Amino acid sequence: MNTISEQLKGYLLQYVEGITRRSKGNKYDCPLCGSGSGPNGTGAFSISSGGEHWKCFACNKSGNIFDLIGHIEHLPDYNLQLKKATELFITIMTPIQQQETYVDFSPFIAMTFQAINKTNYPQKRGFNRETIEFFNLGYFDGTPV
Numbered sequence: 001m002n003t004i005s006e007q008l009k010g011y012l013l014q015y016v017e018g019i020t021r022r023s024k025g026n027k028y029d030c031p032l033c034g035s036g037s038g039p040n041g042t043g044a045f046s047i048s049s050g051g052e053h054w055k056c057f058a059c060n061k062s063g064n065i066f067d068l069i070g071h072i073e074h075l076p077d078y079n080l081q082l083k084k085a086t087e088l089f090i091t092i093m094t095p096i097q098q099q100e101t102y103v104d105f106s107p108f109i110a111m112t113f114q115a116i117n118k119t120n121y122p123q124k125r126g127f128n129r130e131t132i133e134f135f136n137l138g139y140f141d142g143t144p145v
Contacts, residue, residue, distance in 0.1 A: 004082075004086065004090065005066075005082060007090070008065060008066075008082070008085045008086065008089055008090070009052040009064055009065055010051065010052065011065060011085070011088075011089045012047060012051055012052055012053070012054060012064065012065040012068070013047055013051050014089070015065055015068065015069070015085075015088070015089075016028055016031070016045075016047060016054065016068070019031050019072065020045070022043075023036040023041045023042060023043030024036075024040075024041050024042050024043065025042070025043075026046070027042070027043035027044060027045055027046050028043045028045040028046070028047075029043045029045065030043060030044055030045040030056040030058055030059060031045070031068070031071075031072060032045075032056060032059055032061055032071055032072075033056060033058050033059035033061075035056060035057075035058035035059065036058075044056050044057040044058035044059075045057075045058075052064055052065070054068060065085060066078060066081040066082060066085060067081075069081045069084050069085055069088075108140075109136055109138060111138070111140075112138025112139055112140045113136050113137070113138040114138075115138060115139045115140065115141070116132060116137060116138050116139045117139075118139050118141070119139045121139070122137055
């Protein structure tokens with residue numbers, strides 16, 4: 001089962017590239033300790049080949065996207081980290097308001113009411129003339145209008 005938290009783990013690279021810069025050798029400046037931001041530009045922050053885990057070899061911290069968000073945003077609780085990751089990466093899709101379309105059937109109803117005398121079906125079912133007129137009962141033989 002692909003949960004929201006599993007989906008969010010895949011956004012680690014996007015998150016890192018949004019908060020720090022890539023330095024030499026496929027590494028990044030560490031957003032926690034700043035390693036790599038010096039004049040040599042040799043970052044110690046790397047992302048695993050699977051893209052779901054990170055490690056800084058300078059400050060020796062590591063984890064997944066939630067751990068990194070927790071450090072950056074000062075959110076020690078996993079639920080708060082998950083909430084922040086959801087805010088950052090999951091767009092809640094709301095249904096587009098559909099414009100209601102109204103079709104005026106009154107001409108068709110009037111036409112079928114005019115044709116009610118072509119059948120005796122309502123009378124066979126026990127309807128009298130008052131009921132037929134009150135409910136605008138009609139008859140349509142299927143001929144295209």
